[in-house]
Amino acid sequence: MSADPALAEPAWLRRLLIALVVVAMGLLVALPLAVVIVESLAQGWQAYVAAIAEAETLAAIRLTLLVAAITVPLNAVFGIAAAWALTRYEFRGKRLLLALIDLPFAISPVVAGLVFVLLFGAQGWFGPWLAERDLQVIFALPGIVLATVFITFPFVARELIPLMAAQGRDEEEAAASLGAGGWTLFWRVTVPNIRWALLYGVLLCNARAMGEFGAVSVVSGHIRGLTNTLPLQVEILHNEFSFAAAFAVASLLTVLALLTLVLKAWLEARHGDALARSGRH
Amino acid sequence: MDIRVESLHKQFSGFAALHGIDLSIRSGELIALLGPSGSGKTTLLRALAGLVPIDGGRILFGERDAATLTLRERRVGFVFQHYALFKHLDVFENVAFGLRSRPRRERPAAAEIAARVDALLRRVQLGGLAGRLPDQLSGGQRQRVALARAMAIDPTVLLLDEPFGALDAKVRVELRRWLRQIHDDTGYTTVFVTHDQEEALELADRVVVLNQGRIEQVGTPDEVYRQPVSSFVFDFIGRGAQIAGQARAGQFLVDGRPVYALRSTIGDGPALLSVRPHHFEIAAPEHGLRGQVRQQRQLAGRITLDVQLEAGAQVVEVDLDALQSGLAPAVGARIGLQPVAGTVFRAAD
Amino acid sequence: MSTAVAIADPPVPAPAVRWRDPLPGFGLTLGWTLTWLGLIVLLPLAALVVRASDLGGDGWAAILASQRVQRALWLSFGSALLAATVATVVGALVAWVLVRYRFPGRRLLDAMVDLPFALPTAVAGIALTALYSGQGWIGRHLEPLGIQVAQAPLGIVLALVFIGLPFTVRTVQPLLETTTRELEEAAATLGASRPTILRRVVLPPLLPALLTGFSLAFARGVGEYGSVIFIAGNIPFVSEIAPLLIVIKLEEFDYAGATGVAVLMLAISFVLLLAISGLQKWVGK
Numbered sequence: 001m002s003a004d005p006a007l008a009e010p011a012w013l014r015r016l017l018i019a020l021v022v023v024a025m026g027l028l029v030a031l032p033l034a035v036v037i038v039e040s041l042a043q044g045w046q047a048y049v050a051a052i053a054e055a056e057t058l059a060a061i062r063l064t065l066l067v068a069a070i071t072v073p074l075n076a077v078f079g080i081a082a083a084w085a086l087t088r089y090e091f092r093g094k095r096l097l098l099a100l101i102d103l104p105f106a107i108s109p110v111v112a113g114l115v116f117v118l119l120f121g122a123q124g125w126f127g128p129w130l131a132e133r134d135l136q137v138i139f140a141l142p143g144i145v146l147a148t149v150f151i152t153f154p155f156v157a158r159e160l161i162p163l164m165a166a167q168g169r170d171e172e173e174a175a176a177s178l179g180a181g182g183w184t185l186f187w188r189v190t191v192p193n194i195r196w197a198l199l200y201g202v203l204l205c206n207a208r209a210m211g212e213f214g215a216v217s218v219v220s221g222h223i224r225g226l227t228n229t230l231p232l233q234v235e236i237l238h239n240e241f242s243f244a245a246a247f248a249v250a251s252l253l254t255v256l257a258l259l260t261l262v263l264k265a266w267l268e269a270r271h272g273d274a275l276a277r278s279g280r281h
Numbered sequence: 282m283d284i285r286v287e288s289l290h291k292q293f294s295g296f297a298a299l300h301g302i303d304l305s306i307r308s309g310e311l312i313a314l315l316g317p318s319g320s321g322k323t324t325l326l327r328a329l330a331g332l333v334p335i336d337g338g339r340i341l342f343g344e345r346d347a348a349t350l351t352l353r354e355r356r357v358g359f360v361f362q363h364y365a366l367f368k369h370l371d372v373f374e375n376v377a378f379g380l381r382s383r384p385r386r387e388r389p390a391a392a393e394i395a396a397r398v399d400a401l402l403r404r405v406q407l408g409g410l411a412g413r414l415p416d417q418l419s420g421g422q423r424q425r426v427a428l429a430r431a432m433a434i435d436p437t438v439l440l441l442d443e444p445f446g447a448l449d450a451k452v453r454v455e456l457r458r459w460l461r462q463i464h465d466d467t468g469y470t471t472v473f474v475t476h477d478q479e480e481a482l483e484l485a486d487r488v489v490v491l492n493q494g495r496i497e498q499v500g501t502p503d504e505v506y507r508q509p510v511s512s513f514v515f516d517f518i519g520r521g522a523q524i525a526g527q528a529r530a531g532q533f534l535v536d537g538r539p540v541y542a543l544r545s546t547i548g549d550g551p552a553l554l555s556v557r558p559h560h561f562e563i564a565a566p567e568h569g570l571r572g573q574v575r576q577q578r579q580l581a582g583r584i585t586l587d588v589q590l591e592a593g594a595q596v597v598e599v600d601l602d603a604l605q606s607g608l609a610p611a612v613g614a615r616i617g618l619q620p621v622a623g624t625v626f627r628a629a630d
Numbered sequence: 631m632s633t634a635v636a637i638a639d640p641p642v643p644a645p646a647v648r649w650r651d652p653l654p655g656f657g658l659t660l661g662w663t664l665t666w667l668g669l670i671v672l673l674p675l676a677a678l679v680v681r682a683s684d685l686g687g688d689g690w691a692a693i694l695a696s697q698r699v700q701r702a703l704w705l706s707f708g709s710a711l712l713a714a715t716v717a718t719v720v721g722a723l724v725a726w727v728l729v730r731y732r733f734p735g736r737r738l739l740d741a742m743v744d745l746p747f748a749l750p751t752a753v754a755g756i757a758l759t760a761l762y763s764g765q766g767w768i769g770r771h772l773e774p775l776g777i778q779v780a781q782a783p784l785g786i787v788l789a790l791v792f793i794g795l796p797f798t799v800r801t802v803q804p805l806l807e808t809t810t811r812e813l814e815e816a817a818a819t820l821g822a823s824r825p826t827i828l829r830r831v832v833l834p835p836l837l838p839a840l841l842t843g844f845s846l847a848f849a850r851g852v853g854e855y856g857s858v859i860f861i862a863g864n865i866p867f868v869s870e871i872a873p874l875l876i877v878i879k880l881e882e883f884d885y886a887g888a889t890g891v892a893v894l895m896l897a898i899s900f901v902l903l904l905a906i907s908g909l910q911k912w913v914g915k
Contacts, residue, residue, distance in 0.1 A: 004818060005823075005824060006817075006818035006822060006823055006824050006827060007811075007814060007815065007818050007824075007827075008824075009824065014731055017723065017726070017727050017731070018727055018731055018733050020723065021723060021724050021727040021728075021739070022735075022739065024720055024723075024724070025724065025739055025742055025743075027768075028791065028792055028795065029742050029743075029745050029746065029792070029795075030742065031761055031767070031768070032749075032754060032757035032758055032761060032792070033745065033757070035757045035760045035761055035767060036753060036756075036757050039760055077662075078662070078663065078666045080659075081658075081659040081662040081663050081666075082659070082663040082667075084655060084659040085655075085656065085659040085660040085663050086663075088653050088655075088656070089651070089653075089656050089660075091660070097663070097664075097667075100667055100671065100672070101667065103671055103675075104671060105849065105850075106849045106853075106899065106900075106903065107675075107853060107896065108852065108853025108854075108855065108873050108876075108892075108895060109853060109854075109855055109856075109873075110853065110855050110873035110874075110876050110877055110892075111678070111853065111873070111876065111892045111895065111896065112674075114678070114876060114880065114888055114889070114892055115674035115675060115677055115678045116674055117880060117885070118674070118677045118678060118681050118885065118889065119673070119674055119677045121885070123883075123885055124677075125677055146670070149670055150670055150671065150674065153670060153671060169653065170361050170363065170365035171365045171366075171367060171368075172652075172653050173332055173359070173361070173365070173652055173653065174359065174361060174365040174366075174367075174430075175367075175378065175382070176352045176353075176652035176653060177330060177331075177332070177352055177355075177357055177358075177359045177431075177652070178378050178379030178382055178430065178431075178433075178434055179352075179353040179356070179379050179382045179383055179434060180353075180378070180379075180382035181353075181382070181654075182653075182654035182655055184382050185382075185653070186655075188367075188378075188382075189367055192367075192368075192369040192370075193368065193369065207748050210750070211748075211749070211750025211751065211752075211753075212750075213750060213751045213752040213855065213856035214751070214853075214854075214855030214856055214873065217855070217856075217877070218876075218877060218880060230750075231750050231751070231752040231753070231856065232752075234750075234752045234753060234756060235752055235860075238756050238860065243760075246756060247756065247760075250750075250752070250753040250756060250757070253749070253750045253752075253753050254749065254753055256750075257745065257748040257749040257750065257753075258748075260748045261741055261744055261745065261748050264744065264748075265741050331649075331652060332652060333649075334649035334651075335649065348648075348649060351650065352652040
């Protein structure tokens with residue numbers, strides 16, 4: 001039995017729309033994925049392995065992991081602190097604070113890199129001070145970390161804030177009225193309630209931290225083997241027309257993206273009710 | 282422990298939630314805070330618990346100012362409206378939470394915790410469910426877990442916020458009786474918030490009626506029902522009609538005719554006669570309040586008439602015992618209504 | 631009605647001891663939030679603003695008068711607006727099909743929507759280039775038809791549609807999932823036709839979400855760098871976007887020029903986003 005014509009599109013239109021969407025997603029999303037795989041293997045397995053085992057690529061992998069390992073915990077701690085302050089208390093200026101936390105989303109990664117150059121670069125505010133002490137921020141690890149922290153600043157906070165706002169203070173108040181101290185109620189009540197959303201935020205934060213290109217590109221100085229992260233390595237190889245090698249490195253980042261998506265889908269399916277339903281992305 | 286509230290004030294961003302509340306709660310009492318939404322009853326309960334700051338006045342736990350006590354020292358057993366059970370902990374661990382949270386020196390040994398939790402779970406009739414998670418329980422069971430959890434810390438006072446609000450009608454009535462039983466067995470001083478007058482009247486030793494941040498009346502259920510001190514309390518506590526008229530020389534007059542002899546003295550002038558539906562007698566049309574029967578409804582052992590009065594075209598409800606059904610006037614009949622009991626309030630100008 | 635005479639409140643004695651919130655950590659967490667926000671976001675942005683004010687009238691005049699800057703800004707904002715529009719239309723269609731229809735592969739398609747969000751932009755950039763350049767899988771079939779994608783504004787729009795799609799789909803989709811069929815059924819029983827129901831019952835509540843998705847896609851698109859620079863070819867006056875111009879000026883150590891372009895970008899974005907949110911409030915009424 002087919003539905004009333006007022007309640008559903010006719011079958012032919014339905015099929016047409018589905019076909020349109022499948023074709024659009026295929027061209028726009030599936031093909032780029034396919035092209036990475038095909039191009040990275042264009043010169044065979046051995047070339048692929050050689051491209052990845054190259055010293056500069058390995059250095060880029062190490063740097064990328066290091067940057068993420070520093071950035072993600074920092075922003076996770078920030079996210080928890082911000083969510084606690086913003087959802088457990090009433091104070092003036094809350095809305096402004098919320099808006100400011102989201103600010104990095106509205107700023108071009110290139111500008112995010114630029115502001116740190118203006119602060120810490122040779123001609124920057126703190127440039128001379130740093131130079132005197134022989135400290136380097138720009139074109140070095142600290143600059144890359146700073147730019148990445150800026151770019152991924154809101155990720156954990158904005159997963160936790162809507163969730164903790166929806167959960168309210170009741171459970172923590174109950175714990176406090178039962179005599180629990182601050183740490184006890186945080187570890188025994190709050191953390192179990194937010195752990196999946198925290199993991200979700202950390203996952204997205206990590207994906208962006210490892211994949212960030214624009215901001216890092218501005219502050220890194222592209223020093224081979226030293227300040228090149230994986231995405232920058234992709235660019236360098238591509239600009240040198242080493243396409244297969246560029247795609248081989250890119251395939252590593254693609255695997256990271258796919259892994260992130262699988263974990264994300266698993267979290268949504270398995271623990272969807274423990275995540276905030278706040279327009280995922 | 283006796284609890285005293287003295288001229289308690291509380292503001293919420295501009296509007297006053299509580300103005301000058303004075304209240305004494307005696308040790309072992311079961312008190313209902315009754316009022317419509319926005320009357321300040323939940324705010325008062327949360328202030329007793331120390332969950333909201335107060336802007337003036339004080340709360341005494343025994344002889345000590347509660348403001349000097351931390352939440353842990355206050356030791357209130359608070360049952361939240363939506364229970365606030367820890368979702369990731371099973372029933373046993375929820376109930377054990379307070380004991381496990383004590384500083385190491387005061388914490389009972391594991392075996393003792395287990396024994397006490399088991400005893401509490403048996404008391405709230407959840408003996409077999411210790412391993413369940415809150416999600417796997419019915420509303421009534423969750424309520425009982427919340428209560429057991431609050432009792433586990435041997436509270437100085439049990440505070441319950443709309444304890445039966447989220448339950449369906451049948452469970453409500455069962456749990457109500459059961460809560461009274463628990464209270465009588467344990468002797469905990471208990472304060473609960475409700476907007477349901479029936480619940481308050483059936484369960485409490487004393488009822489505190491709140492309206493717009495003020496206490497209207499404190500009294501036993503019988504007192505607030507039979508001797509309401511204000512027209513608000515009369516209206517909120519039960520069904521009934523308020524009829525406008527004049528007080529003059531010990532009589533209440535409607536359209537110049539005496540319909541009710543005043544039992545207390547109030548000054549002459551405009552007044553309101555408040556009468557419960559079962560406090561009318563049917564009389565001949567020339568007696569009492571004149572009216573016409575508009576509708577007749579039967580409900581389990583009771584007949585209710587809607588009578589439209591001549592004065593002001595107001596419709597009042599009159600309850601008759603179903604045994605008197607033979608005496609019930611037919612729809613359309615013109616009758617007189619004689620109030621046999623009522624309260625008269627001065628009307629505002 | 632009754633004798634509830636208004637009695638003035640007696641003077642309120644203040645509580646003797648300050649109330650302590652039962653949940654500890656307000657000072658610590660708010661302090662940490664503000665410190666971190668200040669150090670990572672506000673201080674650097676303040677540096678940007680101060681630097682821009684150092685530019686002076688002549689400096690600003692030079693930047694504003696530069697044809698290359700004008701052209702880059704025009705290209706960046708134009709292609710971001712166009713791409714956000716396309717992404718909104720396509721995104722709404724994708725969300726509709728994913729929520730309302732059942733077909734094999736639907737869940738896979740649903741998971742694929744997030745790929746542009748999760749895929750590092752540099753990877754997206756080289757992948758799109760490999761597809762749409764003159765020798766690319768698709769590009770070589772388009773070139774003979776006179777359609778140039780890579781090294782042209784069209785390529786930029788394509789990359790930005792790719793980047794913006796997850797934002798538009800994911801803002802509309804949850805809303806479509808929760809809107810009850812009841813409204814449509816009610817309209818149908820009142821005799822409305824399918825097109826009328828779609829136009830007058832289904833669409834209006836979606837408009838604010840569509841605008842949100844649009845503004846997210848737009849905000850992301852204006853500043854996008856990685857996925858664009860590979861396919862754009864970066865030909866000055868033709869396919870050079872504003873963020874790239876900032877990078878170029880930085881490489882030339884023209885910090886003032888870079889700052890000027892950055893501030894212009896932020897200012898224009900801000901005004902446009904404000905306008906969109908104004909539009910959203912108006913639509914939401």
